[in-house]
Amino acid sequence: MTVLDSTLVNVAISALGEDFTTSLSTIQWVVTGYTLALSMAIPLTGWSARRFGTRTMWLVSLGLFIGGSLLCGLAWSVPSLIVFRVLQGLGGGMLMPIGQTMLVREAGADRMGRAMSIVSVPAMLAPVLGPLLGGVIVDHLSWRWMFYVNIPFCAVALLAAVRMLPRDTERDTGARLDLLGILLLSPGLAALVYGLSEAGNGTSMTGARFLGSAIAGVVLVVAFIVHAIRKGEGALIDVRRLSTRAFTSATGGFFLYSAAMFGLMILIPLFARIVRDESALDAGWLLAPLGVGAMITMLVSGRLVDRFGGRWMAATGVVIVLAGTLVLTSLDLTTPRTVIIGAMFAVGIGHGMIAPSLIAMSYQGLPPTAIPTATTGVNIMVRVGSSFGTAMAAVILQIAIRDEIPGSSGGLNEAATQPPALLTSAFTETFWWTAALLLAALIPVLFFPRRRHALRKGPTTL
Template sequence: MTRTHADAPPTEDAFDPALLRLAVAVLMGAIMTILDSTIVNVAINTLGRDFNTSLSTIQWVLTGYLLALSMTIPLTGWVIERFGAKRMWITSLALFIIGSALCGAAWNTTSLIVFRVLQGVGGGLLMPIGQTMLASAAGPRRLGRVMSLISIPAMLAPVLGPVFGGLIVDHLSWRWMFYVNVPFCAAALLLALRWIPADPERRAGGRLDAIGLTLLSPGLAALVYGLSEAGNGSPLTGAKVLGTVGAGVVLLGLFCAHALRKAKGPLLDLRMFRNRGFTTAVTALFVYSGAIFGLTVLLPLYVQIAQGESPLRAGLLVAPFGLGAIVTMAFAGRLADRRGSRGLGIIGIAVAAAACLAYTRIDVTTPQPFLVAVTFVAGLGHGLIVAPLMATLYRTLPRAAVPAATTTANILVRVGSSLGTAVLAVVLQIYIRAEIPGASGSLADAAADRGPGAVDALVRAFAHSFWWTAGLAALALVPALMLPRPAPDAEERPTSK
């Protein structure tokens, strides 16, 4: 019988050709979906001007994509069981291609937001399905290295996304930010058809947890929407923020109660949190993601608003973060396979937190080379975190739990990133109002005032905000310090129930 990616893991440590082909196909499909999370950031002002709409409205081009990603991730485990990983990978990639082409052809703000949601529906499933296929094919001996491979798109996004976005906006129409996805993802679709192994025989009678879906997806959507509205300037105590965030919290609480009571086939198996390795690793990733994603949002804003630089220059400042991550990621996975993830995770988080702390020392005389160096150091720490902690998620779980673990981890990382962005946006607005009496908190309004006193006040507001990124990153050390030490026979643990 032909061997598939879901069969027993190979005993050898080296990557076999089949695994390498699978990794290439997954990376080709996933990289553009992650780049689309950052490439549009530098074009928000251009889109608002072209469509003659407000900044708070056009920001839904970003928020709609994020909401769609968050809402589709919970379906991962069920669609893999019901339809098969390869079939759903190809379907999701096709949806992303169609959504990209429609975004490029959008005729107004509403159509662009709707098509971005379609993009997110397709893109939201690609990364967790790809992680599931790779984790199943690699086995426990090679998990660290294979998680390093799947982390490559996440490393490249902060390097290439803002830079490509700035180049396209400066030299071409913004529509090419979406059109460029079509040929690249079409090539990835051909590779997937040839290189992703056929799906094994699927379990008959799999059912979707409809109650869980109607609680979890709207709960996540309401939570992210409320936080994004707070970030856009709605009052924290207003009905829009409190009402939507409160509704999201209630729905998520009801989902947790439902999932714990449901004995068979919950949308997310919360019983996995009884596993110490899974719980500590996913908690560290959740908190750390909020800190580091918030940092990558604050940095371009600081360069554009406080220093008056172009979107391209702002994008170039973020690039050293990804470059530093690539440097340490190159050996982090192999080292995690040999020595365990705990030490690497702790060191990486400590380095990233120290870099965030250095940003609190900025003032109007801070040279850009200092910012570049600190950003590179933050990236060095980041590269030591993601692959080892993702490997820990899987290493202590049975093989049958891998799809559910992938889904849960991806949801929490995205929600953590959303929380970090929204919280830091609110914090920055509060500090701007405190430093510039009478200011509305709008970054666009703040940037319009280029007087010496106003610039000094803006820099102080950003410096105060960076304290929050440092604090969140340091908080991630708490669960990281609780990661279990690897057992001597960790590589021989059972991989099935």
């Protein structure tokens, strides 16, 4: 539900604007506030898990998410809705990495691939199902049900956690929060994600908001890395522990792959809506084969990773996704819908091989005490990579539309009134850039060390 909420509200922006009688630029903060809160909460995961225990922080985070969801449904104004979305995001931002940390600790080296397959299923299906579920709710119910729908699912999870999760027996009550680290990293990530989202929303790459946010984000993140290297073990994220070839190559590949995948996931619905003039629901259904394909391979890829290692599994998956993307580079007005569905199914087949492999590979060779730090690092790379990919796809498409249609601003509303043949060329050009990102992702994956290092299993100390 936390991942689903990242995309669920997107389709209700216009309905929210009409209900609260406010501008699009204002109501957009309902989405942006949640995304920024997610990004700022992730760095706190490692420290909070050490200090208070994973079970405790899971319950607290889930409680924040449920409370935020309820308050969002009851919101009486735009400012109240934005504030409650931030509260919801703060809880949701820690849920995935904390849950992932618990799974990794319990799975051990022999079951790492299978555990990561479980983690990857909701992360894969939520972006696909979000627009579909959001469309159904907006069309047939009040927008408030987009938030109420979280409550029963998360309430069951909360009750199950209280009853089933083992109590925290190992806490480092002396663990101090790296205040300078949090003041550098959390705002830095938020600034980066905000700048990239501005570019993805159509802002020029030379615009003040994009440049200011992106530069500030890069400066703060670099300053944090310098600070963390100097501080060492007491840093918010001990980056020295992550300076292994396995972690660097796995997370580097994940960053580039996430960028390509999320770029692809915004281009397909846009192509269907703008070029083929299909309904929002029909456009959303084009992403469904991706989820189906991923589910098929995720059922077996985790076990294969545990047995043979993830290097060639991930590389094969990237090649399959690349093959599906290359089919999309030749789309035109006469391309049958079945061809697009087949290409997205192939992309899903490849994705189901890649995601569990790369997550499992990122933990190899790390001691158990580094698990929270590694989990935080993986989630940060995925968050920034997905934002980068969305922004890159949107900006390249905007530039391609301007090149194809002289005098055009490249805006999507204006593009919808232009000849579909010209727009098709702009989309296929952008698909080629996505294919280039996939090729780039293959490089760090192939550099992953041949020898498979085991994650030590047994009593762990956070």
